[in-house]
Ligand SMILES: CC1=C(CCC(=O)O)c2cc3nc(cc4[nH]c(cc5[nH]c(cc1n2)c(C)c5CCC(=O)O)c(CCC(=O)O)c4C)C(CCC(=O)O)=C3C
């Protein structure tokens with residue numbers, strides 16, 4: 001793909017995202033019938049709230065994951081530089097408030113509870129709070145949207161372990177909203193941000209007319225994960241598909257990036273790159289790293305890239321992985337290389353994103369049955385209930401929910417209306 005004359009509008013106009021509501025015969029095998037839920041659980045990563053929390057938080061995150069002490073030491077400095085406070089909790093409080101307001105505006109009477117994997121409020125305490133308030137049928141919405149162990153199975157395991165440890169396994173039903181990477185509510189803010197970012201970089205190069213687009217690269221950035229996890233993402237006995245790049249995680253990002261570029265600037269070159277690698281050096285993770293890639297395309301022997309639009313496609317909010325690894329490190333690399341760069345916002349509390357989350361809730365509830373499941377890639381809409389064993393945990397099986405053949409998390413002790421479960425025709 002090369003540009004001499006730009007193949008794209010330079011006035012900031014974007015083409016509409018190609019949204020499909022066609023059912024996917026493959027993933028509909030993992031659908032649940034509409035259900036009368038009585039609470040939403042907003043589940044997230046969690047982060048420290050002060051300097052004293054930093055080390056205990058990092059120990060929570062890395063427990064049993066084989067992350068070297070030097071890496072923990074290194075990452076602790078990122079948090080220390082922010083006063084020990086991760087932006088993620090504040091962002092989740094804002095998201096919860098925005099979701100509550102949007103649900104109320106839509107006339108949907110569902111309370112929203114918040115629980116984290118790695119910091120207070122912890123998921124087990126939140127499940128207990130939900131139960132004590134009399135709710136029995138819970139729909140979990142996670143702030144992590146793609147398929148891989150860290151983004152999907154680990155959340156399902158944390159609920160499985162929490163239900164088991166709190167003794168609520170037979171008393172509380174917890175289902176999960178599909179991985180929603182390709183829901184238009186998640187993708188639309190990136191379309192808007194990428195178009196604006198491209199306009200800014202063109203202007204910085206003195207080429208608002210797009211005449212230097214051949215020197216601009218859009219870099220879609222996501223969290224690196226170990227190759228073994230990447231290969232196991234979305235893979236299971238029941239999954240008939242093979243995925244581009246050998247990984248559902250990779251394929252989902254590539255498909256999203258294509259959808260965004262088709263809407264924004266079909267003539268501009270782009271790449272998928274990775275960030276925030278941890279783990280021992282001899283263990284292979286997804287590459288290229290964003291900083292290495294910037295050197296490769298813009299350095300002395302590079303391809304002459306002079307402008308970069310950095311799109312944090314893997315993330316829902318501007319938390320530490322964005323604020324540090326992109327805004328501090330990657331933008332610094334761009335400066336060193338003389339590359340004009342902008343970092344596009346994450347969905348955060350963008351109105352399209354919040355409205356999209358309410359749509360995702362509505363497609364699952366019997367209260368306001370919606371059968372459309374919009375998606376902007378051919379991979380989705382993703383499964384409501386995962387295929388057996390998908391996104392394998394190589395460190396040993398744990399109790400898990402929202403997986404075919406697994407009963408855990410499907411029972412409740414009866415306050416809320418009995419809800420039929422099973423795949424829809
Ligand atoms: C796929 C993915 C997402 C995106 C999906 C999602 O959002 O869930 C994500 C998000 C996040 N990751 C975060 C922070 C950390 N992740 C770590 C470590 C790791 N992440 C991994 C993967 C992912 N991580 C993996 C494979 C590891 C290695 C350890 C392991 O195999 O489990 C470590 C340990 C130190 C280090 O190695 O960096 C920290 C501190 C924060 C909070 C930021 C804040 O505080 O604002 C967020 C949102």
Ligand SMILES: [Fe+2]
Nearest residue numbers: 150223276321
């Ligand atoms: Fe992480």
